[in-house]
Amino acid sequence: MxxxxxxxxxxxxxxxxxxxxxxxxxxxxxxxxxxxxxxxxxxxAELLRLAESLTQSRRTLDLLRAQAHEFRNTLHVLGGLLELGKVEEALRLIQGELGAEEHLEALLSHVELPLVAALLLGKVRRARELGVELEVEGILPFRFAPLAEVLVAAVGHLLENALEAVSNQPRGKVVVRFWEDKGLWLEVRDNGPGVPSGLSKVLFSPGVSGKGRDRGYGLALTRSQVEAYGGRLGYYREGEWTVFYAHFPEVLWAGA
Known part of the structure; x- marks a missing residue:
């Protein structure tokens, strides 16, 4: 004992x-x-995986809905151009879409975990729909595969919060970054208005949110998930950026 x-x-x-x-x-x-x-x-960690599975389907559905909406709009525009005989404009639209897909592939080329790459793919398209610039930086090697599920949960919650924070900004931008330093670091930063000063000390407590009732459980759940893998979750303000980060010391999870 x-x-x-x-x-x-x-x-x-x-x-x-x-x-x-x-x-x-x-x-x-x-x-x-x-x-x-x-x-x-x-x-x-297992309990939190079960809890996350209850919300994962809804998050996936939201991503698919955003993707379907984007393609439907593109097809409508393309169909209208062809109906009007604007063949050159239609070709430019198609070439632009192909260029955007190539950029997207390059953006995710260094994310070697399929679950995380798939999530980021959906989030990039959702950001495009919201008019937000989303960048992915750094390398996420396949050797961090044991963290795939908790990374999907953390990236999903932090990115969704960041996209909401900048969705009404005229030049909203979100950056996701991975790097290695005594384990794995994840960083999600946005140039939104930041965390209200009255919530900064209790931000990770269940039910704490500036977005209204029945909100404020995502960060509390994310922190529990990260800590279940021996990691830690935090945030700070840096100039115009609000930065949320997670660190997973390799010594604590490598043998899991």
């Missing part, structure tokens, strides 16, 4: 979040009492 569990049993609490000897976090529940206590230990 590791010391943290022994302390929970001594205190007589019914539920707690503990760090396992492997450094991963677990939800511990104490059932029964007296000499007939049952200890239930559930890996928090």
């Amino acid at each position: 590791w010391p943290a569990l022994r302390e929970v049993l001594r205190q007589g609490v019914e539920e707690a979040i503990l760090a396992l000897p492997s450094h991963r976090r677990a939800r511990v529940r104490i059932l029964g009492g007296g000499t007939r206590q049952v200890v239930v230990i559930q890996d928090q």
Whole structure:
């Protein structure tokens, strides 16, 4: 029995979040009492994966809807040009779309995790629909595949927040960046108005949001997911940029 569990049993609490000897976090529940206590230990990363799967389908649907909307608009314009006999303009439109796809492929060429690349593909198209410039920088090597699911969750939540923050900006811009330094770093920055000063100290608490009721759970869930893999999540303001970052120390998850 590791010391943290022994302390929970001594205190007589019914539920707690503990760090396992492997450094991963677990939800511990104490059932029964007296000499007939049952200890239930559930890996928090697995619990969070189940929670994320409930929202992943809706996020995927939103991305597909944005992509379908973009292509439908393009087809409408193309059809109108052809009907008006504007063949040259139609060809320029097609060439422009092909150029945009080539740019998109180059943008994601250094993201070697298929799940993350697919998410970014949808987000780039959603950003284009919102009139927001979205850039992807750095390299995400395939060796970080054990982090694929938590990266999809973190990138998805942070990017969606950033896109919302700049969607009404005249020159809205969002930058996603990956780099290695004692593990993997993820950074999502936007040139939006920033976090309201009254929320800065409680930003990662459940239900805290400046966007209205029934909002404010994304960042709390993202932090729990990142911490379940031994990482940390934070943010800071740098000039005109609001920067959210996640760091996954390799020593903590490499053996997972």
